[in-house]
Amino acid sequence: MATKGIEESRRNFIRKAAAAGGLLATGLLNPFNAILYAVEKPTDPTKHWWGFGIDIEKCIGCGRCANACKEENNVPREPFYFRNWVEQYTIKNDGSVKVESPNGGIDGFVQTVPKEDIFKAFFVPKMCNHCYKSPCVQACPVGATYETPDGVVLVDETYCIGCRYCVQACPYGCRYIHPEKNTVDKCTLCYHRISKGKTTACVEVCPTQARIFGDLNDKNGELVKFLKEHTCLVLKPHLNTGSKLYYNGLNGEVR
Amino acid sequence: MPPQLKTLIPLFGAFIVLFLIARHFLVPVSFGELGHYRFNSIAENKEKAMNYAGKDACADCHDDKAAQLKSDVHSGLSCETCHGPGQAHTENPETVKLNKPDQRSFCGNCHSMNASRPKFMVQIELKEHNPDKKCIECHNPHQPWQLKE
Structure with a gap:
């Protein structure tokens, strides 16, 4: 009988300890759960939730x-x-892919692959994806980069310590260290x-309207119309970054 | 009360007060108001100066050129696509002048032959299409198909 009593009290003790430990762990770890604290699309339709669309079929690589x-x-x-640049993708007949971006495309592009070897060629403009579960925001140790309530990832220049963690964290390569300020800079x-x-x-100067800026919360807006009319994809969807940069005509070879 | 606590409580109290004072000076104003960042930074990002004025601002004065542009295939272009940022020009139109690019290479940014460009784009071989002339000698950039000669 005595041993049974001890067994029961031990079992109770372990139960209580596990429950208390679990509560403590969730309580302590919650502030570090970036997904839980990521900004969310506002439910109020009058509030903005900025996004971006790029139509690769319209991009002329200027x-x-x-x-x-x-x-x-x-x-x-x-x-x-x-902060943004254009890449020239050339898929050759043998299946190999050539990616070029001389000076980000500012001085224009030259197709160096002979026409008969080209299977498909196109331009892909790149920029910050303004993810709402941003890896860069989660990586920042001081809170110098953040997501605004309207869904834009910004940098606090006065608070950035230039540690470069976010530059490594961004899977799209959209950040650089400003050589004079020694802080990070991005779109x-x-x-x-x-x-x-x-x-x-960039939208203002695009000659073919290949770039669409708009509010994802505005059901009648230009961007929502673009997303409805085209089959759009985001870059690296498997990373679950919550990218808000949508591409029409995105080839599987684009990284 | 045990004597150990009598000496430790004031010590701990002093540590906590020191920590709170240090925290007050080290944490910047408005930090954590909306999230783990300085809320005032949003306003600072909004305050930056604009360099591009937008097509409507150009049309306020240059309505003749805007009408020309609208009448031909370059209607989708913004003035600042070719002429560069114009905010400073709208503020001081007499002193700040915008550039008028006339090099063949500039037109070639869009119109040089390249298999990567979509089919709808009008493309020429820069080296073969009247190589010794400037594009604008024949084509008015505001109305490209109204040939000058």
Whole structure:
């Protein structure tokens, strides 16, 4: 009888300890659960939830978007600092893929592969995907990069310590360290323009309307119309980043 | 109360007060108001200066050129696509002038022959299509198919 009593009390003790431990663990770990604390699409239809669309079938590879971005946001002119850029994809008949982006496409593209060897060739403009479960935001150790309530990933220049964690965390390669400020810099979706009712600089200059900026929360908006009319995909969907940059005509070879 | 607590409680109290004072000075204003970031940073990002004025701003003064542009295949282009950022020009139209690119290579950014470009794009071989002339000697960039000669 005595042993049974001890067994029962031990069982009870383990039960209680496990419950208390579980509660403590969830309580302590919750603040680190970035998915739980990621911003969500506002349910109020009057609130903005900015997104972006790119129509690869319309892109002519003129590189004006990459140039305009540098002019608008004072991005250094050196050919390795970009907030947005254009890549030329050439799929050859033998199945190999050639990707080029000389100076981000600002000086124009030249097709170096002979025409008879080309199976398919197209341009892919790249920029920040403004993910709502951003790997870069989760990586920042000081809270210098964040998602605004309207779904734009921004950088707090005065608070960034330039540790480069976010540069590594971004699966799309959309961040760089500004050589003068020594802080990270990235596409802000022209936040200073869109909050004044203007469109972004890259959309403003695109000659073929291959770039669509809009509000995903606006059911009658231009971007929602674009998504309804086309079969759109995001880059690297398996990473579950919550990308809000939608491509029409995205080939499987695009990384 | 045990004597150990009598000495430890004030010590711990002092540590907590020091921590709160340090925290007050180290955590920036508005941090954590909406999330793990400085809320004021949103407003700072909004305040940055614009360099591109937008097509409507150009049409306010240059309505003749805007009408020309609208009448031909370049109607989808913004003025600033070719002329560059124009905000400074709208503020000081006399002193700040925009560039008028006339090099063949500039037109070639869109119109040089490249298999990657979509089929709807009008493309020429830059080296073969009147190589010693500037594009704008024949084509008015605002109305490309109204040939000058």
